[in-house]
Amino acid sequence: MKKINYLFVITFVIILGVFNSCKNIKSSKYINIGMVDGWAEDVAMTHVVKAILDEQGYHIIIQKASTDMILASMNNEDTDLFLGVWLPYTHKTKIAKFPDLVDLGTNYDNGKIGLVIPDYVPVKSIEDLPKYEKQFKNRIIGIEKGAGMTSATDRAIIDYELNYRQINSSTIAMITELQNAIKRKEWIVVAAWQPHWMFGKMKLKFLDDPKKTFGEAEKIKTYSRKSFGKDHPELTRFFSKIYFDNKTMTDLLTKMEGSKDKETTAKEWVKDHPELVNSWLDKN
Amino acid sequence: MNKTIDIGQYIETAINWLTENAKPLFDVIKNIGNSSILGIEWALVNTPFYIIIILFTLLALWKAGKGTAIMTAAGLTVIFLMGFWKETMETLALIFVATLTALILSVPLGIWAAKNKFAAKIIRPLLDLMQTMPAFVYLIPAVLFFSIGKVPGAFATIIFAMPPAVRLTTLGIDSVPKDIVEAARAFGATNRQILFKVELPLATNTILAGINQTILLSLSMVVIAGMIAAGGLGEKVLEGINNLDIGLGFESGLSVVILAIILDRITQGFVKKKTAK
Numbered sequence: 239m240k241k242i243n244y245l246f247v248i249t250f251v252i253i254l255g256v257f258n259s260c261k262n263i264k265s266s267k268y269i270n271i272g273m274v275d276g277w278a279e280d281v282a283m284t285h286v287v288k289a290i291l292d293e294q295g296y297h298i299i300i301q302k303a304s305t306d307m308i309l310a311s312m313n314n315e316d317t318d319l320f321l322g323v324w325l326p327y328t329h330k331t332k333i334a335k336f337p338d339l340v341d342l343g344t345n346y347d348n349g350k351i352g353l354v355i356p357d358y359v360p361v362k363s364i365e366d367l368p369k370y371e372k373q374f375k376n377r378i379i380g381i382e383k384g385a386g387m388t389s390a391t392d393r394a395i396i397d398y399e400l401n402y403r404q405i406n407s408s409t410i411a412m413i414t415e416l417q418n419a420i421k422r423k424e425w426i427v428v429a430a431w432q433p434h435w436m437f438g439k440m441k442l443k444f445l446d447d448p449k450k451t452f453g454e455a456e457k458i459k460t461y462s463r464k465s466f467g468k469d470h471p472e473l474t475r476f477f478s479k480i481y482f483d484n485k486t487m488t489d490l491l492t493k494m495e496g497s498k499d500k501e502t503t504a505k506e507w508v509k510d511h512p513e514l515v516n517s518w519l520d521k522n
Numbered sequence: 523m524n525k526t527i528d529i530g531q532y533i534e535t536a537i538n539w540l541t542e543n544a545k546p547l548f549d550v551i552k553n554i555g556n557s558s559i560l561g562i563e564w565a566l567v568n569t570p571f572y573i574i575i576i577l578f579t580l581l582a583l584w585k586a587g588k589g590t591a592i593m594t595a596a597g598l599t600v601i602f603l604m605g606f607w608k609e610t611m612e613t614l615a616l617i618f619v620a621t622l623t624a625l626i627l628s629v630p631l632g633i634w635a636a637k638n639k640f641a642a643k644i645i646r647p648l649l650d651l652m653q654t655m656p657a658f659v660y661l662i663p664a665v666l667f668f669s670i671g672k673v674p675g676a677f678a679t680i681i682f683a684m685p686p687a688v689r690l691t692t693l694g695i696d697s698v699p700k701d702i703v704e705a706a707r708a709f710g711a712t713n714r715q716i717l718f719k720v721e722l723p724l725a726t727n728t729i730l731a732g733i734n735q736t737i738l739l740s741l742s743m744v745v746i747a748g749m750i751a752a753g754g755l756g757e758k759v760l761e762g763i764n765n766l767d768i769g770l771g772f773e774s775g776l777s778v779v780i781l782a783i784i785l786d787r788i789t790q791g792f793v794k795k796k797t798a799k
Contacts, residue, residue, distance in 0.1 A: 272751075275765075276764035276765065301670050301671065301751035302748075302749075302751050303750050304749065307661070307751075310666060311671075314666075314669040316669035316670070316671070408764075410763065410764055410765065410766050
């Protein structure tokens with residue numbers, strides 16, 4: 239008899255949960271945004287959007303995963319939005335796999351990827367790298383395997399005929415290596431991108447890329463699932479209008495980097511920039 | 523890297539075919555999974571924390587003795603004071619659903635493997651595959667079938683955590699002394715009666731040990747599932763890693779450990795109680 243009682247309690251909880259979650263699913267005010275944790279600019283923009291839309295009565299759910307996982311989930315019509323698509327170069331092949339996704343607009347248009355060195359290293363261009371193989375220990379410190387940045391670096395190694403190996407682990411491992419090298423004034427070359435808080439925190443410079451392997455200025459775009467526009471016509475305009483210039487982006491990234499509680503920091507930032515936010519919301 | 527045989531391509535074709543043609547089925551599974559996980563999560567998060575601590579402590583006291591009860595109360599209080607209560611409850615809901623599903627699937631499979639030598643020959647290597655394939659690999663089909671979120675997290679967890687329960691169920695039934703089964707048959711017991719009245723009760727301890735292993739393996743899958751937005755403590759651990767935040771990573775990792783110890787001791791308590799009789 240006891241066993242039946244347990245079963246009853248469990249069933250009851252599940253039924254309760256089903257009712258409860260049905261309520262959630264039907265209410266269209268729930269919006270899922272995919273976010274790559276560790277990408278400073280994506281984390282910052284996603285939290286700003288959350289801060290703004292939460293105030294408008296939406297419930298923003300941030301789903302943390304990697305780029306491809308988020309794109310696949312959007313392709314299944316589950317995740318609604320992703321604010322971190324880098325085009326026309328970095329994510330070109332990834333986006334090509336999912337032709338149904340919708341481009342909602344550009345959030346930032348001065349993005350740049352490439353090889354980065356500390357300010358004190360007297361090297362100018364990627365073409366000079368073969369001369370300094372010893373000092374750099376034949377290594378380029380990269381980020382995750384499979385990232386767009388990583389394949390671009392592999393292409394550069396071929397294009398410039400470099401006798402270098404790319405060491406891949408993770409974004410944060412790359413930054414840690416960079417910080418340690420700067421502490422000891424060692425030579426190091428890393429695969430990095432702008433906007434990123436590391437440019438505010440450390441003195442760094444991009445190596446010239448005369449063969450344009452890393453492309454020119456990149457746009458960071460918002461993409462949505464196919465029928466997001468149909469389900470939320472009131473929001474597509476908002477997302478198409480979001481735009482950060484260099485100054486606001488740097489300001490936001492610097493504030494977010496030093497903060498322990500990103501949600502609160504984003505809320506404060508939104509409060510400090512009423513004009514910009516209102517122009518996105520068509521409130522001017 | 524030249525490929526002479528391209529096994530990956532066949533797997534990819536199969537997975538893609540499933541994604542396209544079995545979508546309605548996956549949607550049903552996803553909805554059931556989502557509502558049960560969210561439902562349990564809702565119940566756990568909305569119940570005041572002290573009631574849950576008391577319930578767990580009583581359960582520990584009943585099944586595992588005073589020492590475990592004190593440790594349970596202290597451990598859960600530490601988790602609450604560190605500020606990881608909500609995440610811990612999310613994790614608990616996820617592994618509860620994952621473990622329950624794993625058991626519903628694995629006990630019958632284990633019985634089948636014990637009864638049918640041919641089935642055993644197919645199931646064994648499958649279990650080897652499930653256990654040794656790097657757990658990250660499961661994330662790919664999980665996301666293709668169920669998108670990112672809690673259900674794919676549970677899916678990957680189930681595949682990873684199921685094998686010990688199947689193996690130990692088979693072992694438990696295999697190790698029931700043959701003369702007891704023969705005696706039962708001599709008294710006219712049917713196959714069904716032998717299974718439910720003789721073999722399963724005698725194998726309970728081994729099966730419970732399997733359940734215990736399944737629970738612990740689910741917990742170790744939690745961090746990996748965090749990579750596909752399954753939430754809970756895994757997400758916090760990854761946040762610590764991605765932001766090089768030693769404090770956050772250690773605290774959330776510690777919460778996983780505390781939860782593992784509590785669940786382990788309580789389920790082991792169920793095994794010991796049976797042995798004592």
